[in-house]
Amino acid sequence: MSNDTATAQLALPVEGMTCASCVNRIERFLKRTPGVEDAVVNLATEVATIRYLPDQVGRAELVGAIEDAGYDVRPVATAAGVEGGPAVGDATEREAAAVEAARARETRELFFKATVSIAIAVGIMALMLLGRAMSMEELNRLAIVPATFVQLWAGGSFYRAAWRAARHGAANMDTLIAIGTSAAWGYSVVVTVAPSIATSAGLEPAAYFDSSTIIIGFVLLGRWLEARAKRQASGAIQRLLALEPPMARLVERDEERDVPLVDVRPGDLVRVRPGDRVPVDGRVVSGASAINQSMLTGEPMPVEIGQGDDVIGGTLNTSGTFVVRATRVGRDTALAGIVELVRQAQGSKAPIQRLADRVSEIFVPIVLVAAALTFVAWFVLGPEPRLTLALTAFVSVLIIACPCAMGLATPTAIMAGSGRGAEAGVLIRGGEALEAAHRVDTIVFDKTGTLTEGRPSVDEVVAPPGFDASTVLDLAGSLEAGSEHPAGEAIVDRARAAGVGRRPVTAFRAIGGRGVEGDVDVDGRQRHVVVGTPALLAANGVDLAGVAETLMAAGRAGAGVAVVSVDGALAGYVTLRDRVKPGSAAAVDEARREGIDVWLLSGDSRAVTESIAAEIGIPPDRVLAEVRPEEKAAQVARLRSEGRVVAMVGDGINDAPALASATVGIAIGTGADVAIEAADVTLVGGDPRAVAAAIRLSRATMRVVRQNLAWAFGYNIVLIPVAMGVLYPFFGVLLNPGLAAGAMALSSVSVVLNSLRLRAVPLRPAG
Secondary structure (H helix, E strand, O other): OOOHHHOEEEEEEEEOOOOHHHHHHHHHHHHOOOOEEEEEEEOOOOEEEEEEOOOOOOHHHHHHHHHHOOOEEOOOOEEEHHHOOOOOOOHHHHHHHHHHHHHHHHHHHHHHHHHHHHHHHHHHHHHHHHOOOOOHHHHHHHHHHHHHHHHHHHOHHHHHHHHHHHHOOOOOHHHHHHHHHHHHHHHHHHHHHOHHHHHHOOOOOOOOHHHHHHHHHHHHHHHHHHHHHHHHHOHHHHHHHOOOOOEEEEEEOOEEEEEEHHHOOOOOEEEEOOOOEOOOEEEEEEEOEEEEOHHHHOOOOOEEEOOOOEEOOOOEEOOOOEEEEEEEOHHHOHHHHHHHHHHHHHOOOOOOHHHHHHHHHHHHHHHHHHHHHHHHHHHHHOOOOHHHHHHHHHHHHHHHOOHHHHHHHHHHHHHHHHHHHHHOOEEEOOHHHHHHHOOOOEEEEEHHHHHEEEEEEEEEEEOOOOOOHHHHHHHHHHHHOOOOOHHHHHHHHHHHHOOOOOOOEEEEEEEOOOEEEEEEEEOOEEEEEEEEOHHHHHHOOOOOOOOHHHHHHHHHOOOEEEEEEEOOEEEEEEEEEEEEOOOHHHHHHHHHHOOOEEEEEOOOOHHHHHHHHHHHOOOHHHEEOOOOHHHHHHHHHHHHHOOOOEEEEEOOOOOHHHHHHOOEEEEEEOHHHOOHHHOOEEEEEOOOHHHHHHHHHHHHHHHHHHHHHHHHHHHHHHHHHHHHOOOHHHHOOOOOHHHHHHHHHHHHHHHHHHHHHHHHOOOOOOO
8 A cells, every 4th residue: 555645646638538438548558557546537628637656657657658548648737746736826827828728729720620621511512412414423523622621631630549549459439430431531532533443333423522521520510519618617717717816916115016926925915905806815914895705605795804814815805905914825825725626626537437437448349340230231231222321321320429428428517516616615526525425315514613603702791780781891801802712802802893892901810711800990990800700700709699590591501601800899791602603594404405414513512502403493303412522423423324325514624533434524614724635525615505505516416417428328329220220121211421420529519518507506595
């Protein structure tokens, strides 16, 4: 077994793939290369993702393995792992742009060649229909030059790819097209150049120049449509890359200047003006604004930010201006991590694809044999004109057989589905996670930080006679300003929001884990104030008899309590609660509407956990309380042992063992703190409603995959026999090779277009 830390990952863009048999061949050559642990080739993205041991094999050997398989590697590549990850804003983005430009150029070339070929084919057809005054030999001589031009110029790519495969003992889709069109064109050339051969055999010297040209034209047109649709399906990465601005406004001493983003380093100060996109991950050091981060988190409402708040690169500044200190730039930003995760997901392969892979591996040889047998059967047993009918059926079988649709069925759906998820802040690690998520029937939510805010906030301020709540909050907030305890921070936040809590404090002292004390200035007089637990104040002689039962009830209900005394007398108390997130109840409800059983898991007491469960609509018999961190994974495993397909939802760090134990681990985080490495699915942003959205997306994607595979297999099962002539004895119908080419092209395009429907799956929560 190899050590995972010693492995690297490399993504190489491959040229020349046309069908699933190409994919299988490249994977086979890569996997048998010493030092390669795994290789996944994606037909839709045209990328080979290789996991290997860099001390045993290098990039040159990996490129060589692909070339040995009969394919080429584009001159630029994107590397990850040891060889570097996606660095938004640096050379990697430029390489990605170069690959995209090359594909755009190839797409334009496909359209031009397809248009010219179809135009020439239409011209030849018109010549055959309108040139009745001429003999067949004369018509053939007029058609041979344009048809030969199309065969060699537009069809040259088929010959090159077929020859490349043949040199390595393989056959692919280009092999079928090259043989089929060559048969039609070659026979036509013979009867044109030496018509006596046909007439001596008792045959009319009829040529098939129109068939050979229209086949090439339709196949190229289909590939153009397919390429355009694939680029739409994979557009999520380009849209994410576009979120990052090319320039940043650097603040240095007393001057500001615009610099290329690649020149910004961690620790630099960057000003973000209204309407700008935040260029880096960082922390606000001055100013305030509202940030629209919907393109990264799926949350539609702008988020207020101010001094001390973290911001994510790629988010949009809507109003004010602020200065941010860069903490992460380039390949280290949250956006770069998201781009890499999407890239990995779109290049992955779902387990359901294995059936199509196994079939396509032997598909082309079977089609070649079937076409040859078809020709022999028609030539030996068929009616006159036997050679014409045999050639027509032979060409139609070769052309109509389409392993392309089988190869595209799964990857295009995964591309479109993972891209749609990324746009809404739902990041799915790959095809395996996507396929597993659609079977989930049980969701286990961790409580703290997942369905609750994960930090205390002031629930209520209570004062006995002689004091008022505002005074209690003022004194407590002033004293707690020197505290670093989360409860103290919550009291300070509430006091500042109320415009109080800024009185001078002297003799401040923190009492570890129990509270704080100090002297607070009240109208020029020093008052000794203590804020702490009921036990601390009771130990200091404060009489709590009148509120003891109330404080105990608050504790049972899951509220923390900070008691306040002034000069040894009870002044009041503050209750604090880890509030339920606004979307938590809706998240539970949405999951149930998807037919999923929902559980709540927490290390808190049963009383506290059941109180939160009741608030969000989870019944007590679906509550797992007082569970220690090391026991969470065992609880998830227990549910799985009951036959459940379990998704565990946690913060991705503290709950890592439980996430790993689940069928699908879902990490829910906010912004730059998202734990991408901790789970199969990562939700950028804190809205728990995205959990149901992730399941919904997975189910929609797998539904499209099944539709695509059903169409791909069904198309071949039905139309190959038709091309062989099964309808001829009953209806006198033999499939025209030109129509076969059109059907073959449309089969691939239809699979891609069906996958693009996933871009409309509703994921963002309403309101």
